[in-house]
Amino acid sequence: MYDSSLLDVRNLEISVAGAEPPIRIVQDVSFSLEKGKVLGLIGESGAGKSTIGMSTLGYGRGKLHISGGQVLLNGRDITQGGRSELNALRGKEVSYVAQSAAASFNPAHRLIDQVVEATLEHGLMTAQQAHHRAIELFAALGLPSPETIGSRYPHQVSGGQLQRVMTAMALCSEPDLIVFDEPTTALDVTTQIGVLAAIKNAIKQTNVAALYVTHDLAVVAQIADDIMVLRHGKMVEQGSVEQIIYAPTQEYTKALLSVRTTQHSEAPAGQGPVLEVRGVTVGYGEADILKDVTLSVDPGHTLAIVGESGSGKSTLARVVTGLLSPRLGDVAFENAALPLKQSDRSRDQLRDIQMIYQMADVAMNPRQTVEAIIGRPLSFYFGLRGQERSARVYELLEAIELPIEFANRYPAELSGGQKQRVCIARALAADPKVIICDEVTSALDPLVAEDILLLLEKLQKERDVAYLFITHDLATVKAIADSIAVMHQGNLVRYGPKSQVLSPPFDEYTATLLSSVPEMRLGWLDEIIAARSV
Amino acid sequence: MKLSIPLSALFGIAVTVTIVGVAVLAPWIAPYSMSEIVGEVWEPMSTTHLLGTDTLGRDLLSRLMFGARTTLWIAALATMISFCLGTFLGLAAAVFGGWIDQVLSRLVDLVMAIPTLILALVILSVLAPSLTTLILVMGLLDSTRVFRLTRSVGHDIVVMDYVEAAVLRGEGRLWIIFREILPNALSPLIAELGLRFIFMVLFLSALSFLGLGIQPPEADWGGMVKENKDGIVFGIPAALIPAAAIAVLAISVNLIADWVLKRTSSLKGGQNV
Numbered sequence A: 001m002y003d004s005s006l007l008d009v010r011n012l013e014i015s016v017a018g019a020e021p022p023i024r025i026v027q028d029v030s031f032s033l034e035k036g037k038v039l040g041l042i043g044e045s046g047a048g049k050s051t052i053g054m055s056t057l058g059y060g061r062g063k064l065h066i067s068g069g070q071v072l073l074n075g076r077d078i079t080q081g082g083r084s085e086l087n088a089l090r091g092k093e094v095s096y097v098a099q100s101a102a103a104s105f106n107p108a109h110r111l112i113d114q115v116v117e118a119t120l121e122h123g124l125m126t127a128q129q130a131h132h133r134a135i136e137l138f139a140a141l142g143l144p145s146p147e148t149i150g151s152r153y154p155h156q157v158s159g160g161q162l163q164r165v166m167t168a169m170a171l172c173s174e175p176d177l178i179v180f181d182e183p184t185t186a187l188d189v190t191t192q193i194g195v196l197a198a199i200k201n202a203i204k205q206t207n208v209a210a211l212y213v214t215h216d217l218a219v220v221a222q223i224a225d226d227i228m229v230l231r232h233g234k235m236v237e238q239g240s241v242e243q244i245i246y247a248p249t250q251e252y253t254k255a256l257l258s259v260r261t262t263q264h265s266e267a268p269a270g271q272g273p274v275l276e277v278r279g280v281t282v283g284y285g286e287a288d289i290l291k292d293v294t295l296s297v298d299p300g301h302t303l304a305i306v307g308e309s310g311s312g313k314s315t316l317a318r319v320v321t322g323l324l325s326p327r328l329g330d331v332a333f334e335n336a337a338l339p340l341k342q343s344d345r346s347r348d349q350l351r352d353i354q355m356i357y358q359m360a361d362v363a364m365n366p367r368q369t370v371e372a373i374i375g376r377p378l379s380f381y382f383g384l385r386g387q388e389r390s391a392r393v394y395e396l397l398e399a400i401e402l403p404i405e406f407a408n409r410y411p412a413e414l415s416g417g418q419k420q421r422v423c424i425a426r427a428l429a430a431d432p433k434v435i436i437c438d439e440v441t442s443a444l445d446p447l448v449a450e451d452i453l454l455l456l457e458k459l460q461k462e463r464d465v466a467y468l469f470i471t472h473d474l475a476t477v478k479a480i481a482d483s484i485a486v487m488h489q490g491n492l493v494r495y496g497p498k499s500q501v502l503s504p505p506f507d508e509y510t511a512t513l514l515s516s517v518p519e520m521r522l523g524w525l526d527e528i529i530a531a532r533s534v
Numbered sequence B: 001m002k003l004s005i006p007l008s009a010l011f012g013i014a015v016t017v018t019i020v021g022v023a024v025l026a027p028w029i030a031p032y033s034m035s036e037i038v039g040e041v042w043e044p045m046s047t048t049h050l051l052g053t054d055t056l057g058r059d060l061l062s063r064l065m066f067g068a069r070t071t072l073w074i075a076a077l078a079t080m081i082s083f084c085l086g087t088f089l090g091l092a093a094a095v096f097g098g099w100i101d102q103v104l105s106r107l108v109d110l111v112m113a114i115p116t117l118i119l120a121l122v123i124l125s126v127l128a129p130s131l132t133t134l135i136l137v138m139g140l141l142d143s144t145r146v147f148r149l150t151r152s153v154g155h156d157i158v159v160m161d162y163v164e165a166a167v168l169r170g171e172g173r174l175w176i177i178f179r180e181i182l183p184n185a186l187s188p189l190i191a192e193l194g195l196r197f198i199f200m201v202l203f204l205s206a207l208s209f210l211g212l213g214i215q216p217p218e219a220d221w222g223g224m225v226k227e228n229k230d231g232i233v234f235g236i237p238a239a240l241i242p243a244a245a246i247a248v249l250a251i252s253v254n255l256i257a258d259w260v261l262k263r264t265s266s267l268k269g270g271q272n273v
Helices: A049-055 A083-089 A111-121 A127-140 A159-172 A189-206 A217-223 A241-246 A251-261 A313-321 A347-352 A370-382 A386-399 A404-408 A416-429 A446-463 A474-480 A508-516 A524-533 B007-029 B060-096 B098-113 B116-126 B131-158 B161-169 B173-209 B221-234 B237-265
Strands: A007-016 A024-033 A038-042 A064-073 A094-097 A177-181 A209-214 A226-231 A234-240 A275-284 A287-297 A302-306 A328-333 A353-356 A434-438 A466-471 A483-488 A491-497
Touching (some): A038 A217, A127 A159, A159 A189, A217 A241, A226 A241, A226 A251, A275 A313, A287 A483, A313 A434, A370 B161, A483 A508, B060 B131, B060 B221, B131 B173, B173 B237
Parallel strands (some): A302 A483
Antiparallel strands (some): A007 A024
């Protein structure tokens, strides 16, 4: 009576147990998946995509439970299964690849033991067979020295390798279905591309079915056969990759597709830099983590500092703010050298350089109201009190496009984008000439991030403030920068006006970096892999 | 959101409130005065002496009520000293770091290396016995524990971006300690406050039992156990009643502290507004 598909989800509803009135996280979601096919689940945070992925293992995080509909795996409804039936299923018929491999591996055990654990637990193979299979998978996933890498501990391999090992773990028991939950989100773009290729290849070889959960449409377009777009726990649109990418029917899907195409037109060079970093070298002990970096930013301009994790871009920000003293070189503000140590700088020097952080959650004191947060720099730098201060706070709230009622709220009562806006207002309150933006949009959903970038650009025009924009995301760079500095392992590898940096001839690293950014079209991954293996 | 208090915490709160109430109202509700000899030595429980009489023939119930006063008052004062000092120094160590942290921490290690009770005995036997010295010694010795806790809680908060933002703004250390860190460290500290208070009660009782705490004829629970301990040999329960009172208070406050700790730890990350 059931059709031949491997996974069939019908009218799935997931809600929070015991909540009154009922809170539904996922509503009326239906899809089916055949063997060897990949379905991409796309959506912003809170869209319920991970929750749906988990439900195919019969699992709900925290108090979540499946409150309606059916999840049919190989024709059996797993929502009716008891604990023992689910245990028999998990790791055997369905397995899971988590976002953070580093947090998902037990640091006290060797990799190979963790990779074969589920297989042995279910008695699917002998230990020898399982080890043999694991080594085959390591090779198939392109891990170096597949014979021996399993005897290492999790901290002895890189993040990208660990993610591949986790994929091997999921594949080891020869499951029918794998749930990939944002497997490349935490990786740098140049690492991501290799892992994506490995996952795609492994899926093709083993003919396993997969659910691929991600917020990045460009990524999923390379891997999936079909895509389902989700928003607020409901399905927006479902279709083949071609249809979703090239002919979306829903407004929301169109918005997601167009999100990273904003371009910022490059401003002409100004009348001399407001901030200069002059020959800065920073070293902890033997190794230098910043090597002779020299760059500058003009008033009202944006300098984007691009690099992957470990490139030294955040270290550079710490040098500019004075939290870290360089071994050589210095920082100049309006042609005068700033004291290297933050504690030696005057109040006005501090006021002129403000900072906005990546995680707005922890950048604001959770026990202070928005008014106290924005108002403090006003009292501290300008001595504003009472009415006068409140009036200025309301002006700033208006500038960041939040209603003034927000003044009485606490950070926990704000959404992610609103929190980041308040952080921007706090920086603006000091009336600075330079704002350091440290990955300010990377923790936000794409549509929200886009709004924040537009706001930053608007404020720059109004107030002539310069941004030092630190990011790993090249789409963001294109959307905001006037000039670009590319960093790699502590070196400044490329620096200049945006048009110049982004046009050939490229140096080797910039070329790799630029070509690794996923493009929103089919076949991109295959082309890149083909081009690189030549 | 509905505030639901678990049964154990309700019990703890009820008992603690009763004990504090009795302590406060002792002069009005106690049937006899604290030091008046009203009967024979170690009379059994009767309608005139609900809990019997003690080793000198004083009414045990009245002494228990007045004893609660002394015990709770001194324990509260000592806890306050211990907390104010420990919290301030602990947060200062976390914020300043460097040699200030080193000096404070090693000093605390030094004090903690010697068993508290023995150290207290030595100090109290050298100094002239008075209520003030007793409270100060108890508070100072206990502040080492509070220091350790606050320092580690503070360390977790110091690394937060909002503290860095305040440093970059140019805020003074005192602002950072009292405005940025303390409000966020308060929940675990309040839970600890309950526990420290009960340790103080036990500490005071132990000192009194050993004769270095509250001096007779003042009543306090530990001292009452000591006065009446010889009765146990003759099957007289007079010593067990104040001992039981200490135990009941300890358990009740602990139940409350457990509940507070559970509540606050589940709200970690600043969700508690």
